[in-house]
Amino acid sequence: MKNLIFAFDMVCIETQVFPPTLLFILATEDKILIETNENYQKRSFRNRYYIGQDQNLFHLTIPLIQGKNEQMAIRDVKISYTDGWPAQHLKALQSTYGKSPYFSFYKDELNELLNKRETFLIDFNSNCLQWIIRTLKVSVNISSTDTYQKEYKTDVTDLRSKFIPFTLSEKLLPKIPGLSMRPQCISILDQIFFMGPETMNWIYQTRPLISNSVL
Numbered sequence: 001m002k003n004l005i006f007a008f009d010m011v012c013i014e015t016q017v018f019p020p021t022l023l024f025i026l027a028t029e030d031k032i033l034i035e036t037n038e039n040y041q042k043r044s045f046r047n048r049y050y051i052g053q054d055q056n057l058f059h060l061t062i063p064l065i066q067g068k069n070e071q072m073a074i075r076d077v078k079i080s081y082t083d084g085w086p087a088q089h090l091k092a093l094q095s096t097y098g099k100s101p102y103f104s105f106y107k108d109e110l111n112e113l114l115n116k117r118e119t120f121l122i123d124f125n126s127n128c129l130q131w132i133i134r135t136l137k138v139s140v141n142i143s144s145t146d147t148y149q150k151e152y153k154t155d156v157t158d159l160r161s162k163f164i165p166f167t168l169s170e171k172l173l174p175k176i177p178g179l180s181m182r183p184q185c186i187s188i189l190d191q192i193f194f195m196g197p198e199t200m201n202w203i204y205q206t207r208p209l210i211s212n213s214v215l
Contacts, residue, residue, distance in 0.1 A: 018049040037148035049187040086114040102196035
């Protein structure tokens with residue numbers, strides 16, 4: 001499953017919840033390294049994901065227990081459940097994608113995933129990534145960093161903090177057959193709900209059309 005853009009066998013990304021489709025176009029490699037030794041950063045895909053149709057794009061956020069999360073190790077960031085967000089997210093997904101071809105196939109699994117009530121954000125995000133990989137039926141080796149490295153000079157394509165929501169929301173993905181143009185920030189859930197088992201075929205076809213200039 002070699003990437004047509006990157007020459008390395010491994011990519012490194014920050015922990016993300018339901019990552020944007022662009023990540024899977026650029027970074028579907030044999031190995032993905034998750035950065036688990038950084039500090040939390042606000043307004044990122046670490047605890048938000050984008051959904052929507054046509055021009056109605058909006059983000060869903062995983063609320064965190066109040067505190068100085070910006071200075072906290074990502075491993076220690078905890079999820080808050082005081083506002084019942086799992087039900088709110090599922091309702092928003094139902095409202096947005098309820099009529100899409102494949103939403104009903106995945107609704108129960110998503111309900112179980114959202115209601116697992118993990119304590120730590122990093123564990124919830126890991127569950128989401130593993131679910132996506134199983135759903136896409138791809139073979140990817142997921143590992144975590146042992147220590148924080150400011151930069152990687154060899155063997156690893158460093159995509160940490162390269163995916164910035166407000167920047168990607170202004171750029172578009174190649175057209176999906178039968179759908180309007182989708183912003184690069186949109187979650188992979190969007191493609192899964194509309195394309196189901198054909199999602200990876202579309203990703204493989206799209207990959208040559210995307211270059212490093214998108215980041």
